[in-house]
Amino acid sequence: MKLSKSIDFQPKLFSALRNYSRATLTSDLMAGLIVGIVALPLAIAFGIASGVSPEKGLITAIVGGLIVSLFGGSSVQIGGPTGAFIVIVYGIIAKFGIEGLAIATFMAGIIMLVMGLLKLGTVIKFIPYPIVVGFTSGIALTIFTTQINDLFGLGISDLPADFLSKWGVYFRNFGQTNLWALGVGVLSILIIALTPKISKRVPGSLVAIVVMTVAAYLLRRYADVDAIETIGDRFVINASLPKPAPIKFNMATINELLPSAITIALLGSIESLLSATVADGVTGDRHNSNTELIAQGAANMVVPLFGGIPVTGAIARTMTNINNGGRTPLAGVIHAIVLLLILLFLSPLTKHIPMACLAGVLVVVSYNMSEWRSVRSLMHNPKSDVVVLIVTMVLTVIFDLTIAIEVGLVLAIILFMRRVMESTSINVVRDQLEVHHDGERHDQEISIPKGVEVYEIEGPFFFGIANKFDEAMRRVGGSSKIRIVRMRKVSFIDSTGIHNLEIFIRSTQKEGRVVILSGVGEEVRATLEKAGTCDMVGHENVCDRIDKAIARAEEVLKTI
Numbered sequence: 001m002k003l004s005k006s007i008d009f010q011p012k013l014f015s016a017l018r019n020y021s022r023a024t025l026t027s028d029l030m031a032g033l034i035v036g037i038v039a040l041p042l043a044i045a046f047g048i049a050s051g052v053s054p055e056k057g058l059i060t061a062i063v064g065g066l067i068v069s070l071f072g073g074s075s076v077q078i079g080g081p082t083g084a085f086i087v088i089v090y091g092i093i094a095k096f097g098i099e100g101l102a103i104a105t106f107m108a109g110i111i112m113l114v115m116g117l118l119k120l121g122t123v124i125k126f127i128p129y130p131i132v133v134g135f136t137s138g139i140a141l142t143i144f145t146t147q148i149n150d151l152f153g154l155g156i157s158d159l160p161a162d163f164l165s166k167w168g169v170y171f172r173n174f175g176q177t178n179l180w181a182l183g184v185g186v187l188s189i190l191i192i193a194l195t196p197k198i199s200k201r202v203p204g205s206l207v208a209i210v211v212m213t214v215a216a217y218l219l220r221r222y223a224d225v226d227a228i229e230t231i232g233d234r235f236v237i238n239a240s241l242p243k244p245a246p247i248k249f250n251m252a253t254i255n256e257l258l259p260s261a262i263t264i265a266l267l268g269s270i271e272s273l274l275s276a277t278v279a280d281g282v283t284g285d286r287h288n289s290n291t292e293l294i295a296q297g298a299a300n301m302v303v304p305l306f307g308g309i310p311v312t313g314a315i316a317r318t319m320t321n322i323n324n325g326g327r328t329p330l331a332g333v334i335h336a337i338v339l340l341l342i343l344l345f346l347s348p349l350t351k352h353i354p355m356a357c358l359a360g361v362l363v364v365v366s367y368n369m370s371e372w373r374s375v376r377s378l379m380h381n382p383k384s385d386v387v388v389l390i391v392t393m394v395l396t397v398i399f400d401l402t403i404a405i406e407v408g409l410v411l412a413i414i415l416f417m418r419r420v421m422e423s424t425s426i427n428v429v430r431d432q433l434e435v436h437h438d439g440e441r442h443d444q445e446i447s448i449p450k451g452v453e454v455y456e457i458e459g460p461f462f463f464g465i466a467n468k469f470d471e472a473m474r475r476v477g478g479s480s481k482i483r484i485v486r487m488r489k490v491s492f493i494d495s496t497g498i499h500n501l502e503i504f505i506r507s508t509q510k511e512g513r514v515v516i517l518s519g520v521g522e523e524v525r526a527t528l529e530k531a532g533t534c535d536m537v538g539h540e541n542v543c544d545r546i547d548k549a550i551a552r553a554e555e556v557l558k559t560i
Contacts, residue, residue: 008119008290012075016328024328031326032334035078038203038320039065039335040342042365044231044350045358046081049146050089050309052098053235054350055343057081059242060303062339064311067299069332073121073291074276076283078317078332079299083365084271085264085310087142091400092260094161102247102304104257108264109304113297115269121289127270128416130381130389131408133374135267138396138404140369143362150359151185153178153229163397180219180227181356184212188360201324205361212357213349231358232351239347241340244305263402264300264310272296272313279318283327316368384415420460426469429454446546452553453480454518454546458489463496469504481560482553483508486546488519498531505537514556516541518549 039061047057061080068079092101115121145166149156154173160166188208195204219225231237276287292313299311321331378389392408429448448454457469485501493501505515515537520528525542528534534542543549 007117008121008288009116009294010073010288010291011071011295011329012073012288012291013070013329013333016075016330020328020330025330027325028328028331029334031321031324031331033338034201034203034324035317035321035326035331035335036338036342037206039078039080039314039317039339041203041205041209041358041361042314042317043081043339044353045361045365046083046086047309048231048235048355048358049083049086049143049362050081051093052089052101052307052309053237054231055237055239055347056307056309058339058343058347059306060308060311062241062336062343063306063308064299064303065332065339066336067302068295068311068313069329069336070295071291071298072295072329072332073288073293074279074313074318075285075287075328076279076318076321076326076331077272077276077287077292077313077329078321078335079272079296079311080314080317081309082271082312082314083143083362083369084136084139084267084312086146087139087396088260088263088267088400088402089309090146091161092257096253096257098307099248100253100257101309102307103249103253104261104264105300105304105308105310106247107254107257107261108268108310109297109300109302111261111265111297112269112293112300115265116290116293116295116297119290121269121273121291121293127409128385128388128412130378130385131392131405131412132270132274133371133378134389134392134408135396135404137370137372137375138393140366140371141393141397143369144366147359147362147366150229150355151182151363153181153227153356155229178227180225181229181354184216184228184354185356185360185363188212188357189363192361192364203320205364208360209353209357213353216354216357217352229355230351231353231355234355235351237347237351239344241343242306244302245307247304259402263405265297266405268296268300268310268312269293271315275313275315275318278315279322282319282322382419384419388412388415420462425458427456427458429456446550448550449554449557451481451557452484452550453482454484454486456486456489459491461487461490461493461497461501463494469497469500480513482514482516482556484516484518484546484549484553486518486549487521487524488546490519490521490524493524493527495531498528498533502531502533502536505533514541514553514560516543516549516552516556518543518546520544 043057043061044054045057047054047060065079068077072079089101092104142163145163148170149159152174154170154176155178156169156173160169191208191211192204195202195207216228216230219228272292273289276292280286296312303309303311375389379386388408388411391411392404395404395407461469508515517537520542525534541552543552
């Protein structure tokens with residue numbers, strides 16, 4: 001399905017159904033059932049950790065997962081709530097309430113939808129890797145921090161929002177640790193870690209929740225142990241899919257929530273496309289980034305109408321889908337249906353799940369998210385990458401994700417420009433010019449006539465280099481009558497580069513000298529033509545090879 005030539009919207013479900021078979025249906029049914037079961041504890045845990053009720057996490061996985069599978073650009077992507085959003089969602093709710101979260105999520109959906117319509121899906125994938133690792137690791141550490149209260153059963157009701165203050169409160173209250181809760185949490189972590197050694201098909205988080213829930217229930221009923229807090233002690237679970245409710249917008253809240261919405265959109269886009277790319281590497285398929293962004297945007301516009309939290313592609317659930325035979329979006333649809341049936345008919349049982357058990361699940365999630373191996377390997381990379389990684393991670397932990405992404409991107413851009421500037425050189429040659437086998441000429445050396453200087457720019461001529469060129473020209477004296485600017489290695493030139501080049505041309509011409517441009521490629525020449533630079537220097541003085549530029553210089557010397 002393709003709406004128009006200008007909109008890249010081709011849901012994978014439509015193409016997958018053309019050659020659908022019974023064998024594929026069987027595989028998708030099995031994969032969807034297993035992924036639905038795997039998603040159950042994670043959806044509940046992510047919902048509670050984000051500051052909403054357990055069923056809101058399930059609703060997000062049901063509605064968001066269904067839309068992503070129906071209209072997404074990946075055959076195997078599973079959408080739903082993820083740990084990456086816990087920090088930002090919790091912060092929005094604390095400051096603006098559920099209504100503020102709904103507005104921010106809806107706006108984020110619009111942003112993602114527009115990015116998909118504008119075909120920016122491929123651009124999103126160029127976010128520097130150290131930034132992705134930095135904020136992912138920072139989020140993992142923050143998630144781990146938020147679970148200490150329930151893991152140790154400290155019972156602290158008014159925890160500070162910031163990282164350092166939170167740990168200060170923890171250290172002052174570790175003396176009142178609930179050993180029952182700590183035991184449940186530790187055993188949950190051990191079960192999750194050991195289950196894959198017995199069976200890789202059965203999710204360890206589900207085994208931990210079932211075992212610990214049964215144990216807590218038996219202890220409470222038959223041993224009068226009521227020190228283990230459960231979901232039912234803290235929340236009232238509504239076992240139904242709510243009717244969509246309108247979102248009330250006002251400009252003041254929109255302006256305040258716009259930075260958070262941008263962060264949700266950017267983070268959701270990165271995580272979704274990263275998940276789809278990883279899935280492509282396993283299945284051999286190729287996802288459509290723009291279609292995926294449109295679907296993710298639509299999901300995030302619809303989910304808040306049902307009271308849900310942000311939706312994105314979930315790497316762990318997507319890989320579970322692939323490993324269990326899922327190959328078409330129908331597996332994702334089935335996963336959403338399975339969760340819906342659990343919500344409608346089995347959700348009352350979830351009130352017996354211990355909070356410490358969910359904390360254990362999230363501790364494992366945070367460990368898997370931490371990417372400590374990637375952090376360790378990046379430490380051996382160039383210093384600029386290490387700086388971006390550390391700054392992004394620290395800002396994510398100490399401040400918030402919005403600031404971390406903004407500063408991380410700006411820092412990465414600055415360091416990248418610095419690296420380009422360092423690799424770009426400007427040389428002045430007056431006697432012999434070395435000419436390599438680069439397509440210009442096959443001679444090893446070429447003599448420069450007396451009265452001619454060659455200024456060679458090696459690298460892109462953009463705003464970062466333009467000032468460097470200007471400074472180099474100011475330092476050069478000489479009595480040359482002709483100046484040749486050799487641009488064979490200039491891959492592109494921007495407006496600042498053009499501006500500085502034109503200043504150089506005017507000042508040279510004012511001194512009665514002639515400027516010749518050499519080695520000008522087709523794209524750079526087209527840019528100079530459009531800017532009027534070729535008219536300024538004279539079209540006869542714009543050459544595509546250095547030998548032609550030297551020959552032109554010799555002609556001009558005869559007339560001077």
